[in-house]
Amino acid sequence: MDESFATLIFKDDTLTLIDQRILPAEVSYVTCKTFEDVEFAIRDMIVRGAPAIGSAAAYGVYLAALQCPDDADFKKACKFLSLARPTAVNLGWAINRMLATYEHNIKQPRAELLNLLLAEADSIREEDIKTNKLMSRIGAAVVPQKATILTHCNTGALATAGWGTALGVIKTAFYDKKDIFVYADETRPRFQGARLTAWELMEAKIPSKLIPDSAAATLIRDGKIDLVLLGGDRVAANGDVANKLGTFALSVICKAYGIPFYSVVPVSTIDFSIPDGSAIPIEERDAEEVTHVQGVQVAPKGMDVYNPAFDVTPHQNLTGIITEKGIIYPPFKENIERLERGETL
Numbered sequence: 001m002d003e004s005f006a007t008l009i010f011k012d013d014t015l016t017l018i019d020q021r022i023l024p025a026e027v028s029y030v031t032c033k034t035f036e037d038v039e040f041a042i043r044d045m046i047v048r049g050a051p052a053i054g055s056a057a058a059y060g061v062y063l064a065a066l067q068c069p070d071d072a073d074f075k076k077a078c079k080f081l082s083l084a085r086p087t088a089v090n091l092g093w094a095i096n097r098m099l100a101t102y103e104h105n106i107k108q109p110r111a112e113l114l115n116l117l118l119a120e121a122d123s124i125r126e127e128d129i130k131t132n133k134l135m136s137r138i139g140a141a142v143v144p145q146k147a148t149i150l151t152h153c154n155t156g157a158l159a160t161a162g163w164g165t166a167l168g169v170i171k172t173a174f175y176d177k178k179d180i181f182v183y184a185d186e187t188r189p190r191f192q193g194a195r196l197t198a199w200e201l202m203e204a205k206i207p208s209k210l211i212p213d214s215a216a217a218t219l220i221r222d223g224k225i226d227l228v229l230l231g232g233d234r235v236a237a238n239g240d241v242a243n244k245l246g247t248f249a250l251s252v253i254c255k256a257y258g259i260p261f262y263s264v265v266p267v268s269t270i271d272f273s274i275p276d277g278s279a280i281p282i283e284e285r286d287a288e289e290v291t292h293v294q295g296v297q298v299a300p301k302g303m304d305v306y307n308p309a310f311d312v313t314p315h316q317n318l319t320g321i322i323t324e325k326g327i328i329y330p331p332f333k334e335n336i337e338r339l340e341r342g343e344t345l
């Protein structure tokens with residue numbers, strides 16, 4: 001996808017989002033004029049991907065301030081936004097950053113306070129694009145001159161405010177003229193890989209193939225994959241990573257066959273407050289996502305469903321975690337503590 005496609009645009013007190021529920025069949029946009037619109041857009045995955053969710057939520061907080069001059073109403077609106085999806089830490093991180101701007105400037109005239117909140121939301125969006133390009137540059141160093149890469153879910157411009165995390169690394173390696181080939185798995189049940197990553201790879205003209213999720217294991221066993229690059233939604237202080245369902249299984253297979261396995265995340269996706277992955281809330285989504293495919297029923301009516309949207313990969317299965325502050329290698333806990341102290345790795 002060329003960079004003219006913006007995942008989210010904010011203008012005239014309106015957040016415009018490319019509707020990721022129906023890409024690539026249709027390129028259409030949804031406008032959000034209230035914080036309730038933004039909450040729905042996040043919850044229904046019109047916008048998805050940890051950094052993109054954070055950026056959208058930041059504008060949702062600004063819209064809440066526009067709608068709610070009363071402090072208690074505003075705080076209630078922010079709480080409502082924070083509950084839209086539980087796993088990606090970027091949602092809470094962005095809301096908390098906006099709330100800090102609000103509290104710090106609460107005594108300013110209302111118009112000035114609103115301007116400062118909008119400026120903070122713009123900064124969060126702009127910083128994310130810069131962060132993605134920086135981590136992509138750092139991450140491209142782990143991509144051999146000739147490599148076949150497996151990626152999972154969607155971690156491109158659509159999952160962020162622009163450019164991408166793991167797919168950002170892949171694009172950077174490609175534009176660096178590395179001889180890469182990408183296998184993108186479909187990523188059931190929402191098909192972020194088949195719908196979104198395939199679209200971004202084709203737009204970028206990166207040599208690639210789409211595969212069923214369950215084909216990855218055989219490709220890894222048969223030595224067809226040199227490297228796995230994927231995203232993350234919340235990283236615990238010991239390096240455990242919550243990411244799209246299926247990540248854990250891929251990590252086990254890669255560990256068994258000695259394939260490098262990297263999560264690519266901005267530091268804003270690290271939750272320094274939780275000691276390990278057991279504390280990460282895992283979102284469970286509607287049964288229909290599994291019983292239906294693009295609205296067509298495939299499972300018998302009334303069949304019970306377990307539909308976790310994420311799983312947790314233990315740090316022991318990771319080769320490294322690529323960030324804009326450097327690559328976190330084992331010992332993960334100690335190196336994450338260095339990041340928390342503001343060091344660059």
Ligand SMILES: CSC[C@H]1O[C@H](OP(=O)(O)O)[C@H](O)[C@@H]1O
Pocket residue numbers: 048049050051152153154155156159160165166192230231232233243244245309
């Ligand atoms: C760049 S973070 C992308 C991250 O978000 C995806 O989840 P979802 O599509 O449900 O928001 C997936 O976990 C990706 O790795």
